[in-house]
Amino acid sequence: MINPKIIKIASDTKYSGLKDKFTHKSSVKNSLCGDKIIIELVVNKIKIDLMRYDTESCILCEASASLLAKKIINYPLKNLIIDLKNLKNVIKYNKSILPLKFKDFKYLLENSGNKRSGCVILPIDAVLKGLKN
Numbered sequence: 010m011i012n013p014k015i016i017k018i019a020s021d022t023k024y025s026g027l028k029d030k031f032t033h034k035s036s037v038k039n040s041l042c043g044d045k046i047i048i049e050l051v052v053n054k055i056k057i058d059l060m061r062y063d064t065e066s067c068i069l070c071e072a073s074a075s076l077l078a079k080k081i082i083n084y085p086l087k088n089l090i091i092d093l094k095n096l097k098n099v100i101k102y103n104k105s106i107l108p109l110k111f112k113d114f115k116y117l118l119e120n121s122g123n124k125r126s127g128c129v130i131l132p133i134d135a136v137l138k139g140l141k142n
Contacts, residue, residue, distance in 0.1 A: 015069065015072050018113075019075060021079075023079075024060060024075065025075070026063060027061055027062075027063050030051065031049035031050055032050060033049075033050040033139040034047070034049050034050070034139060035047070035139035036048075036135065037131060037134050037138060039066075039070075039131050042128060044070045044131055045065045046063070046066060046070065047062065048061065048132065048135040049061045052140070055085060057086065060081055060082065062074045062078060062132065062135075066128065070128040070129070070131050070132065073129045073130075073131065074132040076111075076113050077132045077133065077136065080110065080111060080113075089136075090140060092108060092110065095108060096111050097130055097133050097134070097137075100130055103118075103126070
């Protein structure tokens with residue numbers, strides 16, 4: 010059963026929907042479950058100004074994208090890539106201690122376990138891919 014907290018997080022669609030205004034864009038697909046996400050980022054020289062996303066995915070991926078969009082706005086670029094890679098490793102390897110900046114992801118991990126971690130990681134992968142372009 011999905012935790013009501015996850016449903017609440019996923020239902021926050023403030024940053025959902027693409028606007029075709031971006032400096033960086035990427036899309037990724039989870040080959041195991043078929044989840045898809047497209048992200049648009051507005052990036053200036055020192056920080057992320059905006060992240061928007063569109064998904065065809067499960068509720069865990071939706072919730073992860075919603076949380077991530079809120080967390081990375083105004084995030085310094087010099088720290089973002091390192092911090093997202095660290096978060097991805099914590100999720101992927103089921104480590105118990107999340108970085109403080111991303112503590113809200115604990116709700117997603119409590120229900121997903123290691124079996125569905127790819128659904129939670131997918132938006133992170135999309136941002137990392139977008140920033141490489």
